[in-house]
Amino acid sequence: MMTSRINPLLILFTVVVYIFLMGPLIIVLGASVSDTTYLTFPPQGLTLRWFENIFEISAFRRTIITSLELAFLATGLALLVGIPAAYALNRYRIKLPSWLSTVFVLPILVPEIVLGFSLLKSVAVGMETPIFLTLLIGHMLLVLPYCVRVVSASLASFDFSIEEAAVSLGSPPVKTFFTIVLPNVRSGVIAAFILAFITSINDVSTSLFLTGPGISTLPIQILAHVEQFFDPTIASVSVLLMLLTVAVMAIVERTLGLTFLAK
Amino acid sequence: MLKRFAGWWLAGPATLAVLVFLMLPVAATIATTFGEDGGIFAPYIAFFNSGFRRTVLWRTIEISLATTAISLVVGFLTAYVVSKSPGKLKSLLIIAAVFPLLTGVVVRSFAWLIILGKNGILNNFLVGIGAISEPLSMLYTQGSVIVAMVYLFVPLMILTLVGVLENIPDDVVQASASLGATPAGTFRQVILPLAVPGLIVGAVLVFTGSFTAYATPQLLGGERQMVMGTLMYQRAMVSFDWVGASTIAAIMVVITITVVLAMSRVARRLNPMAT
Structure with a gap:
């Protein structure tokens, strides 16, 4: 009933917008299976050799592993410090100064590329920190705000009197946290993990200054490869990354329902 | 204790x-950008004295403003239709906006390389139907950067605004209709003003995102359409001019923070629901 009142021109416009949104991704998918040495769409012939080619190029093999390691470690670390912080911000709201929650907004205000460059100068060069560790610090800071914010949002609807009840019945505080609080914010933690993981895997700007010939991440390697070769290998790597996105969305759908992502 | x-x-x-x-x-x-030899503001004077760097700054602002304006219009109209769609279709449309958003910047920019290249899909198509006789140079233009940036940010805008539009109470819209407003009138006089805070949030996200972008301008603009992000990389890693790169970083930080603070103040003032 509501739908019928929308101007048909607006509906047409929306259809065009969605073609615009989906079209390029479908083109990448088509180009990745094309049996040609150049990128083309619609695909001419069908082959999966460009997917095999990804793993024949050692730079891709290496950077895929680096990117996965980095994403898991950075997300894990960010949750490790982020969950307690989110808990403190909710549980001890009155005792903590109000600027403390602002601290976790700061990484959003600083452009990622500036963060990467500053880490290169002060941490990698200035403190002679190994480059992988510096990258890890960068990615941890990149995803920390998501972790704190998303876990905080789910803690905001948690009734802390349940926790108090457990403690007053003799449950030790740490045990209470793991058996009472954490299970209740499980969906927030999963959402934070997924958002953080996908942000880290796809990041260019923070990693840009923290990679070099010795160590690189997948997106940076893709950028470097495109500038030299314009073959369908890049399209097939892109499809791999899209499959990762699909997998992530499937996990979210299973655990939280997809409307969660719209928030 | x-x-x-x-x-x-x-x-x-x-x-x-x-x-x-x-x-x-x-x-x-x-x-490090202050207290250099030749006066405290020397690196900034050098930046603004260079015609090339001024052009880069201005180009970055132009691209960011164009991207923001187009994303606002496209995102708002689309979000309006999405928010009015029936349940099942609505979730499908939301998923279709989330998917590109979760797909990386590099992948989404690379897609436009295939489309806009000299032997790209668009040129082949236009030559094929006889609209043009020679392939056009569409890559490495300001237009190609803007198209790819709009592509990058429209999903974000749609998702931000669907949330905002869904929070507009139905009573307000019904009241406007029962008082005799046409659907277009309701849209302009009730829905649009109520969406303003959300539009501002979206605009800030898109503007700051495009102003500091690297991958998209690098792939689709190259050396010819250098922007602040790519210039900063070039200064630091090609010319090893770290003070110059730091100056660009400082300008980025100042502009980002100014835009965020100024616009959140404007958003608070323009919020019709606040009293």
């Missing part, structure tokens, strides 16, 4: 991480 400072102990590690590894290094980067 432990109990009294429990909040601090728990929030401490994360707070320290941000202060030590974000605030300090960024502050250090900005600090």
